[in-house]
Amino acid sequence: xPKPEKYEFFIDISRCIGCQAxxxxxxxxxxxxxxxxxQLDYVDRSVSTQTVPVxxxxxxxxxxxxxxxxxxxxxxxDGVVQTARKPRCIACNNCVLACPFGVPKMHNEMNLxxxxxxxxxxxxxxxxPMCASVCPSQALFYGTxxxxxxxxxxxxxxxxxxxxxxxxxxxxxxxxxxxxxxxxIDIAMSMDQSPAPQLISHDPLLANLYEE
Amino acid sequence: xxxxxxxxxxxxxxxxSVLAVLVLIxxxxxxxxxxxxxxxxxxxxxxxxxxxxxxxxxxxRPPTALYxxxxxxxxxxxxxxxxxxxxxxRHVTEDMALNRFIFERSRMRGITHFLIMWGxxxxxxxxxxxxxxxxxxxxxxxxxxxxxxxxFGFPTFTFPSGSIFGFLIFHGLVWSALITVSGVMLAMRRxxxxxxxxxxxxxxxxxxxxxxxxxxxxxGLMLTAxxxxxxxxxxxxxxxxxxxxVIITFLWLPFGKFFHIFQRPAQIGVRFYKYVGEREEPAxxxxxxxxxxxxxxxxxxxxxxxxxxxxxxxxxTSVEHYQWICPRCRRAMLALAQGQLWQxxxxxxxxxxxxxxxxxxxxxxxxxxxxxxGHEDAxxxxx
Numbered sequence: 001x002p003k004p005e006k007y008e009f010f011i012d013i014s015r016c017i018g019c020q021a022x023x024x025x026x027x028x029x030x031x032x033x034x035x036x037x038x039q040l041d042y043v044d045r046s047v048s049t050q051t052v053p054v055x056x057x058x059x060x061x062x063x064x065x066x067x068x069x070x071x072x073x074x075x076x077x078d079g080v081v082q083t084a085r086k087p088r089c090i091a092c093n094n095c096v097l098a099c100p101f102g103v104p105k106m107h108n109e110m111n112l113x114x115x116x117x118x119x120x121x122x123x124x125x126x127x128x129p130m131c132a133s134v135c136p137s138q139a140l141f142y143g144t145x146x147x148x149x150x151x152x153x154x155x156x157x158x159x160x161x162x163x164x165x166x167x168x169x170x171x172x173x174x175x176x177x178x179x180x181x182x183x184x185i186d187i188a189m190s191m192d193q194s195p196a197p198q199l200i201s202h203d204p205l206l207a208n209l210y211e212e
Numbered sequence: 213x214x215x216x217x218x219x220x221x222x223x224x225x226x227x228x229s230v231l232a233v234l235v236l237i238x239x240x241x242x243x244x245x246x247x248x249x250x251x252x253x254x255x256x257x258x259x260x261x262x263x264x265x266x267x268x269x270x271x272x273r274p275p276t277a278l279y280x281x282x283x284x285x286x287x288x289x290x291x292x293x294x295x296x297x298x299x300x301x302r303h304v305t306e307d308m309a310l311n312r313f314i315f316e317r318s319r320m321r322g323i324t325h326f327l328i329m330w331g332x333x334x335x336x337x338x339x340x341x342x343x344x345x346x347x348x349x350x351x352x353x354x355x356x357x358x359x360x361x362x363x364f365g366f367p368t369f370t371f372p373s374g375s376i377f378g379f380l381i382f383h384g385l386v387w388s389a390l391i392t393v394s395g396v397m398l399a400m401r402r403x404x405x406x407x408x409x410x411x412x413x414x415x416x417x418x419x420x421x422x423x424x425x426x427x428x429x430x431x432g433l434m435l436t437a438x439x440x441x442x443x444x445x446x447x448x449x450x451x452x453x454x455x456x457x458v459i460i461t462f463l464w465l466p467f468g469k470f471f472h473i474f475q476r477p478a479q480i481g482v483r484f485y486k487y488v489g490e491r492e493e494p495a496x497x498x499x500x501x502x503x504x505x506x507x508x509x510x511x512x513x514x515x516x517x518x519x520x521x522x523x524x525x526x527x528x529t530s531v532e533h534y535q536w537i538c539p540r541c542r543r544a545m546l547a548l549a550q551g552q553l554w555q556x557x558x559x560x561x562x563x564x565x566x567x568x569x570x571x572x573x574x575x576x577x578x579x580x581x582x583x584x585x586g587h588e589d590a591x592x593x594x595x
Contacts, residue, residue, distance in 0.1 A: 013547040014554055027394055030408035032479035041573040043544045051576055053549035066520050067513065069276040070475060082412065086317070090479035093486070094275060097505055098513055100524070101538030101546060110314040111479060121411030163534045164526035177557040178551060188526050188534065190548035191499060194568040 009132065010148050010157055011055065012175035015139035018051030021031075022131035022140055029130050030121045030136070032083070033064060037116040038131055039103060047194060053139060056081060056103045056116035057161075060172035063094035064104055072113075080120060084113040100163045100187070110145075118153060118172075160184035182204040220268035227264040228257050239345025239547040240365045250341045251455055255462040262466030267474055274519040278512055283481030286488040287450075296484050303480050328425065331392030338384045386436050389429035396426045421469045427457040485509075497538035498531045499545070500572040504538035544573040 014045055020040060039054040062081045065073035072088035073095060075081045084095070084104075091111040094103045104115040119129035123142075127133075132142035141148060148157060159172035162184050194200040233255065239245040245253075271280050287296050306312045311329065315322030341347035341363070352358040352370055359378065360370040378395050380387075393554050399422055403409050413419070431454035438447045464470065489506030497504050517524060524534035531537065537545070 013550050020576060023576070030406070033408065039543055040576040041540060041543055042576055043547055043573055045569045045574050046571060048545065050551075052417050052573070053548065056542045062369075063517070063522060066522070067275045067516055069273070070478065071270070071273070071280045087469060088475060090476070090482050092279065092479075092482045093505065094279075094513060094516075097509060097535070098517065098535060099539070100542060102542035109313065110316045111307070112317065112482060117412075121408055126410060163524055164531075165523040166534070172545075174550065175552050179557050180553075182379065182553060185546075185549045185553070187542075187545050187549045188529070188531070190552055191529070191531065191543045192568065192570060193237070193548040193552055208274060 006144050007123070007126070007128075007142060008145060008148075009055070009058075009129070009149070009158075009172040010079070010141040010143070010175055011172060012139050012141070012152070013051070013052050015137040016051045016053050017137050017139075018049065019136060020053060021134040022053055022166070025134040026116075029119050030113055031104065031117060031119070031186045033161070034160065035114060036103065037083075037114060046192065053131075054101060054103060055129075055140065056118065062135050062169075064099045067094045067098040068092075069094060074122075079120050080123075081115075082120065083115050083117045086112060089113050097140040100161070100166070100168055115127075120142075154178055158183060158185065162186040162188070164188055215224055219272070220265045223268040224261040224265035231257060231260050235344045236365050238341075242345065243502045244271065244348045244362070244365065245345040246343075249343045251459055252339075252462075256340070257458040259462040262463075263471070263474060266466045266471060270475070275516045278516055279478070279481060279485065282508070282512060283478075283485055283575045287481070287484045289488060292484075292488050292491070294489070299483065299487060300480060300575070303483050307479060308477065310331040320398065320402070324395050324402070327391050328399065329395075329396030329428075331388045331390075331395060332425070332434045334449060335385055338388070345550065383436070385432055389432050392425055393429045393433075396422050400426075408593075416574035417469055420464070424457065424464060428454070428461055431457050495536070497572070498536065499541040499562045499570050502538060502572045504540075510535050538572070540573040542571065544570075 006123070018040065018090045023036045023038045023040050026038045027034055029037075037055070037208060039052075041052050041054075042048075042061060043050045043052055043085045058075075058081045059077055060079070062073065062075055063091045065081060068084075069092060070088045072084040072090075073081060074085065089112050091106060091108060091113065093106055093113075095113055095115075096106050104113050107115050119127075123129055127142075132138075133141045134184075138151075141151075145157070155177050158176055159170045159173045160183060161168045161170065161174075167184065174185065176185065235245070235430065236242065249257075270276055286292065289296075299529060311326050313324055346364055346466045348362050349359050350362060350367075351373075354362050357371050357372055357374060359373045361368045373379070403413055403418060403422075409418075434450045435447065435454055438445055438450055461470075485508075486506075489508050493507040494503035494509045495505050495510040514524075514533055517535065526534060527533060534542075
């Protein structure tokens, strides 16, 4: 069943408060009961409390699927990159290491890679993914483009990412500030960057939460 | 692409020819070949061509080709050969024969797959030699109650035809059908009741194989029921029906889910690759300087990505290629890149002005992504 087109996933990492609600909710999903697909990390625990929640970005040209020697990762017609097909996955780790966003998780005991499939059982029938439905700060947001524009007037969604010379476009959007206007995020530019909230004078989390 | 197709076609032709020659030799020039089974033989020959063709095409995909080559290279490395052979035997037993990793996914899934797999293996090991004329039974001259099994035309063991052993042997397909049907029923039950399965399954990919196996088993059991209890009622019709179901299943082998039977042993090669990789030089993340996989794996992935047309190079930096960044740092960099944009808008102290050595990002939850309580969550919420 195709996913309703009008709903989109928007991720705004700077809003994450590290509450782990998404991690818990994800493990309640019917397609992977008891196992969470969300990757939630402290960026650098020693200098900052900043956390980063990462769900699958559902690339238009998924590197994970292309490098899979077993042809186990499939992208559905509506652009959702599915988790590894169980009969095929040979647990080689290629996808885990090749994904530019660091999304897939390997479960060695099961010989199986599992990754976020945007709660296909829910989104394919018009429901919100588990993580987005519980996220208190709405760092993970699922709704229409009109809703996000109304709720976040000082930021806008983009879905293009630059990794070195490789541009990747994704189904999931990331919120970035309106000024300076950018069309893509160059990830490699943040190579030696430290977590920001501690260092900049104006707290971006609060600025982003309470729009003027 | 044309070259790969031609190569796969040639491999398919060779494999099919070899099997045809073996049928001729094994049946002593068709002397023991049962003409009634000719359609089965033809469908198996077709399946052999299809399977070899698809397998060869699959092996020529860049990531598969590299893994195939490396798998053999690491297996044959003198330093690890002995250990690889021991591990290989263990993996074949644990993974292939006992399906341990499927039991890890869930006990019921394990039981289901175990029943279907062993039911099919028993059935195939009986029917293929019979169909090809490699195995047949003859009465022992002078001893009318004794049967002798002939393999490849050579006489082997004898047994009384009316014995329990004889009963078990002659009804081997009945036992295998009962085992397979039990597994198929469990699989059907899961696919019809689980919401998660319902969201992801496809009729052709997931239901058709089960329906085919069910049809083969049930029509086969109907044949036994017909001659055992119904005095051969509708035997000819059921025999044709059974033949049709079996032939369709064979013809379907190269295309659908059944192909995983031939693909799956690749995981043994992956095990060797990982085992040797762990003992050789590691790859260090070029952001946090922490080992995250084997050097061989990163170098192989860079090669594969280039072959696939990806261009993750970062020229003019010490990183060189995005593949040299560990997955944790990739996630952290996503957050930092976004933070950098906010900083540009909101201002503040530039992080570049202070000396900062990036650390390895750490998982927020202690259960490595299993939920705040780790494995306990699985017990609490999904007993």
